[in-house]
Amino acid sequence: MTSPQLLRLATAGSVDDGKSTLVGRLLFDSKAILADQLDAVERVSRERGFAGADLALLTDGLRAEREQGITIDVAYRYFATARRSFVLADCPGHVQYTRNTVTGASTADVVVLLVDARKGVVEQTRRHLAVASLLRVPHVVVAVNKIDLVDFSAERYAAVSDDVARVARELGVAQVHTVPVSALEGDNVVDASTRTPWYPGPTLLGLLEELPPAAGDQGPGRFPVQLVIRPQGSAGPEFRDYRGYAGQVAAGTLAVGEDVVVLPAGTRTTVVGIDTADGPLDRARAGQSVTLRLGDDVDVARGDLVASAADAPEVTQDVVGTLAWLSDRPLRAGTRLLLKHTTRVVQAVVRDVVGRLDLDAAHLVPADELTLNDIGRVTLRLASPIAAEEYLVSRTTGSFLLIDPHDGATLAAGMVGDALSAAREPGDRPVQYSI
The missing domain is CATH 2.40.30.10 (Translation factors)
Structure with a gap:
């Protein structure tokens, strides 16, 4: 008997879009939680004044998160269905924790991005789509959540889906699926909803069971x-x-x-x-x-x-890279860092900050520094050579980290090459199910 195929997925979205509730609903409705876990969640929910179980507590395990009601760390959960095993990373939504989203999405086969049906596409939606595009995540699924709060409106869902598809095209996302869901009520999460008869597509879990996992880096050894x-x-x-x-x-x-x-x-x-x-x-x-x-x-x-x-790849001491800058300290030309590429660590200096990504205009604009959560292009000079390849060729040998040489803190996630202007496959298009 063969084991269920493994799929790595990460959830992302803006604050209060319902990511943790959605994950909790997936775990609860797929019967992937133990009785004592559910008892603990129900007890804490009663203490916080909820009439029923607050399913978000299944992932918001840190005390600070429970007190604030937000997710501030990447919470990993494991569950399985008869068809597939899942490793799920529930990423934080607040803008200051975008670095955690980069971490969660870096190894994901699928990013599930939540959008509040009432608010539609916001800045964090753009930012997370940009991260998914830069990291070349194979699949992006947009869950249009809280559809119950817009009276299960087909028109509102269509408008949000169109906005998502437009932004995805602008940012170079290869393919995006949209699903109307209510994480709180369970509509279209695990079981199909009778309240969205206008939606002919699969449930969120059904879609996740069908999507193929990443094939992994192919080509030469x-x-x-x-x-x-x-x-x-x-x-x-x-x-x-x-x-x-x-x-x-x-x-x-x-x-x-x-x-x-x-x-x-x-x-x-x-x-x-x-x-x-x-x-x-x-x-x-x-x-x-x-x-x-x-x-x-x-x-x-x-x-x-x-x-x-x-x-064999060529070796080089000059790297053009695309960065997701994760530090409170700004990055400027002349900054000295450590670059970690696969298992190799070398000294590096920033020769130039070429520009940063304008999320509204979806293109690179001139800049002389990168600040927290900026995505931009830089040129680096290394003290010794590395065998680097374009990130489009290999997500492993085309990626690197920038590290503070004094305290060892990770400052940036980098991709070799000009990932900001690299085109996706011409045949790829957003996937929407006709209403």
Whole structure:
């Protein structure tokens, strides 16, 4: 019997759009919570004066969140149906916590973006659509929530859906699905609503069960080295000369007998063995954690990249990148930082802040600095080279972090290349179900 296919999803939206309530409704109606969890939620709900269970408490686990009634951290939840397993990240809605949304969406197959049917598209809607576009999240689902508060109006739903589709096109989102829901009442979340006969599409859960997960990075093999393994001391004689390079295959595949190149040095060699805790493999695929053995005694260290020799990336010390700036401190030309690319950390300096994304105009405007939650384009000069690829080619080898060299705080999530002007596939269009 095969396991249900895994889908990673993240929820996003503006404050009070009902994200946590929607997640709670998904968990409750899909029978994915335990009796003692529900008892605890009902008890806290009564203490707060609610007549019934406040399902938002199923995800708002932090004391500060419960006191304020908002989500301020990424809350991860796991649930499953007969058709699929889910890892869900409930992201905060307040503008000052957009950095958490970047974290939650960075590994997601699907972003579920909530829009209040009464308010329609707001600034945070644009910001979260921009983040989904920049991070190349494969699927975006817009839940038009609180449809009960507009009397289940087909006209209001159509107007909000049209606005969402327009903004999505402007920001380069490949495909967006819209669903009218009431997280509080449960309409079209897990079960189809009789109060929206004008909506012919699937429920939110039905749609999530149908969407294909991300295929992962394809193409030539890429293997960032995380650890050099050389057994010491009590290791048996069979391991006396063992040298392996542990890590996770970031893209493509690597096979025994394949010619590879170690970057940034450019040394060529051959894979002679692939070891795992469960035994040797002939071929390792993206996502698998393995130990490579190479045919030559070459100089390999943590941070090096083992790549297929047939199509190896170029190394560079100059990077044009698109940033989601996550720090309270502004970023200006001349700022010195650390850049983390796969397992490699190098010193970097900002040569130029090219511009920032104007969310209203949906294009880049000149700027001499980036401030908290800005999305912009910069050029960086590195102290030593990295084997970087365009983010459009690989979400793994095309991404990086900028780190404060003094306290180790993460300052920005970056994408190699000009992601702000990169076009999506020409055939992709927003998906709306005819009313």
